[in-house]
Amino acid sequence: MTHRLNGSLTLLVGMLLFGMATCDSLLTTSSASAAEPVRFSSKVGETVTYKINIQIGIGKDAGKYPGTLTYHVKSATPELIQLNVTGDLQGKHSRSHSFFRSSSDSPLPTLESVSCRGALLGITPSGKVEVVQRDEMIGLLLGTLGQLAIAPLPPADAAPVNQRAADNGADVAVTWDESDTTTIARVSSPFGMTPSFASHAGLNNKKLSIATEKWKYVAHPAVRNRMKIDHQYELSAPESDPPLKMQGEGIAFFNLDDGFYEQLQINRVIFQAEDGVEVKVPVSISLVRETEQERAAKIAAAKEATLKRTRPFTDAERKQWLQALAPGSSVAEAHRAMSELNSRNQRQDPELAQALLKRAEISDNNLKYFYYSAAARYDESIKQMAEDRRDYSRGIGTVKRTGGPVTTASRLVVGQILAKSRERFSGYEAVEVKEIHERNEVSVQSVGGNGRVERVNVSLLRYPPDTVQQPVNTRPVPRTRRAAPKPKVVVNEPEEMEEADSESEMDAIRTWTDKTGKFKIEASFLAIKDGKLRLKSADNKTIEVPLAALSEKDADLAERFQKESEAAANPFQVVAE
Incomplete structure (x- = not known):
């Protein structure tokens, strides 16, 4: 029973919205009386918001x-009122859809699309919808979020409820009926698949049927310029599979002074028979206009939030954030500090940026992304590096930059981070090497363990940019030194150890920094030639940088490495033993 109930929920939302939003298109004129017609507002610049x-x-x-x-x-x-409409819903439960309306003038609505941003709605003063542009659908059967509060007003030919009293000049309630037919399509999916999955697989089946809708409206005399309009609603689809019907009522209050509804309430019950059991699903929709006090409070809160984002940091704030981001603090404290920093406007604060970077390096992949994003906002000099590391911290979406291609001669290791071509899409995604095979093939998986393990040829892979840290040692095989060969017989053991340590230091990958401190690279020393330092990056790329552009410390180190590599060979060579 619960499964059947859940499967019918989204149908009811759409049918309910349809009963509210489409009947206005059946009307042509509206008036409370010949002398005082009821009209929607035509005051340019007026704004109303509903909850x-x-x-x-x-x-x-x-x-x-x-x-x-x-x-x-x-x-x-006089003929058309144009409204800019914005709105959204936040659903507590996501439902798979199984119904929609099929017609020439209504796009397919879904509960997965629950917003209208920058929509344009054109209505007549009586509420007839003439133009709808860029309005995303919310109902499953019919109806749009942007038209929820555009309900019908009484037409000119509405009949008095009490004709005798009306003939005597009394202000009486008026009533009118409307009816319409629509096509309902139910999407059935085999083998218990969700409708969206079955649709992608080409296994869905649409069953069409005709539904009849009827409305009965009553508009009561205005009291203090406030008109009450209530209605009865009925939908019948006996030929659908399974048969459907829906009944309900609604009440609305229209403000004659400002030309908008103050409040709307709609209640419906859908009846659906499955396996001989009738399932009833109630639905209610309420819209209430914000009061002036609520609107003023919202504007004040928005201004306060803007001021908070832009104001300078206090010393106490910075101290608290730095402590929360320190390695010894809890994950919750660090996450709270990062969230607060992400909510503030971008500015230069290298100390906070470095704290965010260090926290990213000790966080799991799900949080690295957010720490790197925050760090990029607080230090322009590391922005590119932080963005690269952010992109490669999780295997979701497309990375913005890649390094050189992986070739058949490349040395790969398990755990290495690479970029893999998205074969069915454009761009590359971040992956981790899981296993190395013969014939130039490797098994990879999205960074963070998302998705399945794929076996691919190395031709689909590229290295990440040099700014991306690797979780494993991917240093290439040590190169052959240009120094003369060492003697087989060692005379001075301490000196040999010192030389070995020196060469080990030269081969090691280290951080090289320029004079400004803004630019850094992870690489090992190769040589100095023509006043330029040559380095070897982790992905086997040779990089040159003018020696004069290096920091004083790194320039001195490079010159020392060069002197040691050019040291004269030992003249005492052993020729026989």
Whole structure:
């Protein structure tokens, strides 16, 4: 029973929104009376915001969707009012969809798309929708988020509920009926697959049926310029599989002074028979306009948040953040500090940037990304390095930069981070070497352990940029030195040990820094030639840098390495033993 109930929830949302949003397109004119017609606002610049609450089902299994919806009057003529609409919902439960409306003038709506950003809505003063642009759908059957508060107003030919009282000049309630037919398509998926998965696999089957909808509206006389409009709703789809019907009612209050609804409430119940059992799913939608006090409080909070983002850091704040990011602090403390720094405006603070970098290096892959992002915002000189390390810290999405290609002669090791071509898409993604095979093939998996292990040819791989740290030693095989060969018989053992240590130091990969301190690279010493230092990066690339551009410490070290590599060979060679 629970499974059937959940499968019907999204249908009900769409049908409910349809019953609210599409009936306005069936009207042509509206008026409370011949003297005082009821109209939507045509005041250019006016803005109203609604708080939305949608609930599907009851109890702990109910799906709840709170959100907001804002209308701004962009322009107005006697025939058409243009509204800019923005809105969104935040769903508590995600539901797989199995129904949608099939028609020539309505795109496929889904619950996965629950926002309208920058939508343009054109309506007549009576509420008939004439233009809809860039409005993403929210209902599964029909209806859009942007039209939730555009409900119908009484047409000119609405009949008085009490004709005799109306003939005597009394202000009485008026009523009118509407009906329509629509095509419903149910998507059935075999083998228990979700509809979206089955659709991608080409295994879905759409079953079409006709549904009839009926509305009965009653608009009551205005009280203090506030008109109450209620309605009864019924939908019947006896030919659908399984048969469907929906019934409900709604109530709304329209403000004649400002030309917008103040409050709308719709309640529906969907009835669906499956295996001889009738399932009932209740749905409610409520929209309530923000008060002036609520709007003022929201504006004040936004201003305060802006000031907080832009104001300078205090000494106490910086001290607290640095302590929270230190290696000995807890994960929760560090994460809180990083989140606060990400919420502040970008600025130069190298000390905080370095603290974020160090925290990234000891964090797991799920958090590295966010620490690197924060570090890039606080030191322009390390921005590229931080962005590269961020991209390669998790195997999600496309990396922005790569290094040179991996060749058949490349030396790879298990655990090495590389970039793999996204064969069905453009660009590269970050992967980790899991196993090395013969015939130039390796097994790789997305960084962080996401996704399956793939066996690929090295031609699909590239090295990451030099700025990306490797979790394993990927230093190439030591090169052959140009110094004269050493004698087989060693006379001075301490000197030999000193020479070996020196050569080991030359071969080691270390950090080289330029004069400004802004640029750094991880590489090993090769030689000095024509005033330029040659280095070998971890991915076997040869790099040159003017000796004069190096920091004083690194320039002195390079000259020492060069002198040691050019030392004269030992003249006493052993020719026989």
